[in-house]
Amino acid sequence: MRKFDTKVQYLKYKVLREVARQAWNDTLLQNVFEIPKMIVPGKTPTMRCCVYKERAILQERVKIAMGGNKENPNIIEVIDIACDECPAAGYEVTDSCRGCLAHRCEDVCKRGAISFDHNHEAHIDKSKCVECGQCAKVCPYTAIVNRKRPCQNACKIKAISINKNDNAAIIDNSKCIQCGACVYQCPFGAIMDKSYILNVIDILKAGEKGKNYKTYAIVAPSISSQFKYAKLGQVVTGLKELGFHTVVEAALGADMVAEKESRELAEKGFLTSSCCPAFVKYVKSTFPEMVEHVSHNLSPMTTLAKYIKDTTENAKVVFIGPCTAKKAEAQLETVKPYVDAVLTFEELQALFDSRDIEITELEEDVLDNASYFGRIFARSGGLADAVAEGLKEQNIDFDLKACVCDGIEECRTALLKKSKNVLDANFIEGMACIGGCIGGAGCLTHGEKNKAEVDKYGREAMEKSIASAVSILK
Amino acid sequence: MIVQICVGSSCHLKGSEQIVELMQNAVANNHLETEITLAGSFCTGRCNRVGVTVIVDDDTFTGVTPENFNEFFKTNILSRFEKEM
Numbered sequence: 001m002r003k004f005d006t007k008v009q010y011l012k013y014k015v016l017r018e019v020a021r022q023a024w025n026d027t028l029l030q031n032v033f034e035i036p037k038m039i040v041p042g043k044t045p046t047m048r049c050c051v052y053k054e055r056a057i058l059q060e061r062v063k064i065a066m067g068g069n070k071e072n073p074n075i076i077e078v079i080d081i082a083c084d085e086c087p088a089a090g091y092e093v094t095d096s097c098r099g100c101l102a103h104r105c106e107d108v109c110k111r112g113a114i115s116f117d118h119n120h121e122a123h124i125d126k127s128k129c130v131e132c133g134q135c136a137k138v139c140p141y142t143a144i145v146n147r148k149r150p151c152q153n154a155c156k157i158k159a160i161s162i163n164k165n166d167n168a169a170i171i172d173n174s175k176c177i178q179c180g181a182c183v184y185q186c187p188f189g190a191i192m193d194k195s196y197i198l199n200v201i202d203i204l205k206a207g208e209k210g211k212n213y214k215t216y217a218i219v220a221p222s223i224s225s226q227f228k229y230a231k232l233g234q235v236v237t238g239l240k241e242l243g244f245h246t247v248v249e250a251a252l253g254a255d256m257v258a259e260k261e262s263r264e265l266a267e268k269g270f271l272t273s274s275c276c277p278a279f280v281k282y283v284k285s286t287f288p289e290m291v292e293h294v295s296h297n298l299s300p301m302t303t304l305a306k307y308i309k310d311t312t313e314n315a316k317v318v319f320i321g322p323c324t325a326k327k328a329e330a331q332l333e334t335v336k337p338y339v340d341a342v343l344t345f346e347e348l349q350a351l352f353d354s355r356d357i358e359i360t361e362l363e364e365d366v367l368d369n370a371s372y373f374g375r376i377f378a379r380s381g382g383l384a385d386a387v388a389e390g391l392k393e394q395n396i397d398f399d400l401k402a403c404v405c406d407g408i409e410e411c412r413t414a415l416l417k418k419s420k421n422v423l424d425a426n427f428i429e430g431m432a433c434i435g436g437c438i439g440g441a442g443c444l445t446h447g448e449k450n451k452a453e454v455d456k457y458g459r460e461a462m463e464k465s466i467a468s469a470v471s472i473l474k
Numbered sequence: 475m476i477v478q479i480c481v482g483s484s485c486h487l488k489g490s491e492q493i494v495e496l497m498q499n500a501v502a503n504n505h506l507e508t509e510i511t512l513a514g515s516f517c518t519g520r521c522n523r524v525g526v527t528v529i530v531d532d533d534t535f536t537g538v539t540p541e542n543f544n545e546f547f548k549t550n551i552l553s554r555f556e557k558e559m
Contacts (some may be wrong), residue, residue: 216516246482246517311513366483462487
């Protein structure tokens with residue numbers, strides 16, 4: 001069955017798997033320069049102009065799989081030599097232009113940027129064009145296209161620009177929120193998220209299956225929409241085979257957060273969520289005056305990791321989720337003591353396969369720590385539902401008016417409205433990815449059915465209320 | 475004394491919530507709040523077919539159910555205090 005959405009993900013996976021395999025065998029140092037050749041053997045190029053370029057790019061991928069450039073603080077890195085210099089000219093007239101009589105494009109252009117040649121075909125004067133896109137909209141032949149780079153298109157907060165010298169993409173680190181949209185969208189796989197898979201292998205190896213310390217895997221609820229070729233219980237068994245002591249649902253952390261956040265909301269009167277690290281970073285970088293309204297709760301991942309570390313001596317915690325921004329969150333001073341490493345689902349697949357663990361052949365283990373409400377945090381709207389439930393369960397008399405923001409553009413609109421005091425809501429659920437966490441860049445697959453899978457998984461929870469899920473911890 | 479009740483997935487499904495409640499009541503009824511620290515623990519690696527795992531200081535007990543709870547509490551927790559007294 002299909003494991004990935006794109007071949008770029010598959011390539012990235014092959015690199016991760018090989019790096020992990022060598023690391024388990026303690027042969028990484030010896031073979032680090034051989035990995036590109038193992039992936040692209042022979043002399044016939046499979047992706048690029050020649051095998052040498054393919055291997056040079058693969059070497060860069062190996063570096064990123066091993067933690068990437070230590071001097072670049074950003075989790076998201078551009079591989080310059082893989083960046084294919086996509087056309088970035090903006091709106092252009094293509095040869096579909098039939099040289100019609102109507103000239104709607106000319107009429108709609110407020111800047112007078114459109115002129116016609118002797119064949120009556122349209123041309124855009126780039127010195128006048130402001131890229132509004134009106135001409136493209138009105139052309140009955142769809143002859144005008146926007147040649148924007150996929151990475152720039154994906155980056156809704158406009159953190160990507162083009163280097164004038166080599167035409168490669170550059171990321172503005174002060175703006176980037178590590179959501180990973182560009183990583184998932186770049187058709188050449190030229191933007192990648194740094195991997196901490198080696199840190200995880202080190203942690204698991206040194207723990208010696210619990211002899212020296214216990215390693216806990218906290219898995220995000222969006223896992224219910226992943227690894228669909230196997231059963232969730234088999235993924236749990238697989239994690240234990242890798243050397244994890246046990247697996248705990250991040251959704252339990254979400255239950256803990258929902259309970260506290262509903263109280264905080266009633267107390268303060270207005271609040272934004274703090275679960276999505278990309279959203280929080282966006283508020284900090286673009287709406288600093290709104291920072292005071294961000295919930296003071298740690299994220300579900302960190303809340304639960306803190307609980308584990310507070311109750312278990314010498315425990316190690318690895319978070320496994322759909323999110324590249326979580327890798328950045330784990331490096332914050334407030335989070336560092338609790339979360340030792342972050343893996344994406346992509347990386348987990350590579351980790352399983354690096355040990356030749358075929359999860360479909362394993363027995364099913366159980367995973368049940370959280371309530372329905374904690375589990376639906378994984379999809380847009382779930383957090384707001386959980387806060388409403390938290391208010392209800394704790395008998396707090398507060399009229400919740402949630403503004404559910406699905407994707408960073410909607411977050412931007414809501415924050416802008418709030419900063420002008422015209423937002424008709426008292427709670428902002430901010431999720432940087434479309435669809436919520438299930439749209440995260442670190443997911444193996446993204447699909448229409450993922451939301452339904454999360455809801456189904458939520459309904460399967462033994463605990464029906466937040467209070468009963470959290471009560472066991474008190 | 476530290477008493478840890480397993481709240482990992484396996485024990486949770488076998489009713490650790492009830493055991494937590496019974497334990498809290500038992501501790502209160504015997505006025506041992508200052509003596510016993512109750513805590514949760516995620517999986518002690520001793521998953522059992524029946525009942526919940528409870529760790530009393532360094533000793534691990536498996537298979538605690540609401541039916542055998544009273545006896546478990548008496549023999550494994552209360553007795554330790556009686557010896558001290």
